[in-house]
Amino acid sequence: MRAPVAVLGIFVADLAFRAPRLPLMGETILGQGFKDGPGGKGSNQAIAAARAGGDARMITRIGRDTFGDMAQKAWAADGIDTSAVAIDEHLPTGAAFIFVSTETGNNAIIVESGAAAKLSPADVVAAESVIRGSKVLITQFEQPVETAIAGLSLARRHGVITILNPAPALPVDDAIYALCDYVTPNETEAATLTGLKVETEAEALAAAKEFVRRGAKNALITLGEKGALLHGEAGTHRVPAFKVEKVVETTGAGDAFNGGFAVALAEGQSPVDAIRFGCATAGLSVQKPGTAPSMPTRTEIEAMLRAG
Template identity: 40%
Template sequence: MNSKIFVLGSFNVDIVSKLERFPQPGETLHALSNNIGAGGKGANQAYAAAKAGASVTFMTKIGKDQFSHFAKEHLASTGIDNTIIIESENCPTGNALIYVCAKTGENMIAVHSGANTEITHAEVLQAEQHIVGASVLLTQLENNIEAIVQSMQIAHEHGVKVVLNPAPYHTDTPKLLPFVDIITPNETEASLMTGIEVNDLNSAKLAAQKINQMGVDSVVITRGAQGVLLYENGRFQEVPAIKCVVADTTGAGDAFNGALVAQWVNNNNLLDAAKFANAYASLAVEREGAANMPDASLVAARL
């Protein structure tokens, strides 16, 4: 496999408030801090994959607004090899409002998709040569489903492997599965996909088997503090969680997905890639901000 990854995904401006605890309905709390940063699952995953050593092309759509210059500056600073940035005439740049609990590092997020969900058929076709020239297409569900399906079909028809991070979960997810080689839900997304409440190892295994039966060869369920469960070729494998000092879990899944694909594209071994990505994500949660990806050179020491 070559090491080129094409990422179709979102760019959001993240407006982050750190609080001592989450507010109750109707309650106003004083924030410990506020900041504006770059985010979006696609941008974060492309950034992580680039930091983990892959050659990445990232395609996204933003608005022509006060955030567009911010988006371009950020993407130019990430080390992503090639960015395809489409600018919408009538939709704003996507944005997310994020609460982070200072005590636990957990987060609550509300996203306004904006231009992310306005990618057209013609715009995907313009990127076709980049999709076909990659060995892996990585995507999520923060763009319009039509664009995601179209990019997956192009990849599938040309033998390009497709990795789907089904986040945030979408009711149309099942119709994407015929084009997917590896899927990476967390426990919540696995539950929504299968109707099985995933709350322990046994239920995670049942969900992984069901997703496999739905048409995906390789299933990677991320389980937070419980580690990672892999299911492929009729076999389960577990990657235990790595102890770390959690500062902010925002973007942890994105760090995992980007690192997973970057490592997998180099050696085609999913277990090794999951171990690497698990360690990479453990480094990411020790940093504040979704788009604050660690250097991959730190992974060996962490492992």
């Protein structure tokens, strides 16, 4: 039986452009590739969780339009439960502009949430049975913060493990961290949220301690090619990343990590083993182009774990 993971977040259609650099204001440059496909942090994490072996359940809002059809098709392909997906008859499904550097594989993104911007605490209440029946709930900040708080609160009430991936980094009241079993920012997000510089492992640990001081049970700071750092009730651990042959695109790597990490926790793996599972999931994702399309399968993840 697959471990149930609920994901509260948004779907957007990713419109990805590849070029050597971003244009200057008023400038037009020629691209070197274009691709559209399913995206949005919540949807990406749900797809990552489903492919990693979890029973993923999506909680969101989409429009009744072409991009909404793209969402439904993507979720159906990976067997994601959409019983808590609301269809908005008035607002369009969201979209994201993604610039991908052909030189480095790094990215820059603009997100318009569309119908998911109206994802509300009432939608969370409507999804209570989905959350109650899950082992883990993961949410982010692409939908309204009050909705994320409602989801974390409801999950905590039902004894569900809570993960907050605070992206994009937004100013929030510290009270939200008391609802988090794990808060999982990357280095940039950790620096923005704590006001501390996060460029070294020691600085990452200081930021993690600050999240715990603010109320989180555990802070898990993802460090890209350096792995991840955990601090809190589960102890202090630095877990290295897996070596990869070539980074093709980093878009979605954080979502891959969080989706994999959530599944491993839902299966009862230890926090450190769950981080290794998440690192393997992310390490595989950066070797393929795209966001949701780059999410690896359970077979691929287990092969990377065995290879060490």
